[in-house]
Amino acid sequence: METISRGKYADFYNDPRSLNPDEEQLFFELTKNAYNLFRERAALSRSMTLEEMEEAAQGRAWTGKDASLRCFIDTIGGMSRAV
Secondary structure: OOOOOOOOOOOOOOOOOOOOHHHHHHHHHHHHHHHHHHHHHHHHHOOOOHHHHHHHHOOOOOOHHHHHHOOOOOOOOOHHHHO
């Protein structure tokens, strides 16, 4: 396999090797930023403050009736309903 790239992190997502310390820090920051953006958008879409969302979500992924009870979903349905 031959890779042609340009820039310090150009192959960051494509290289199967272990991450070096700089890349580990970058990955941590990108992941943290993505999670924070998700939390903000989820709270906004549910007309909640970030604090209310955090209290209800508790860092978990809620599904089905539990998600409905916490106002994280609009309705319960299957794939055909979603489509």
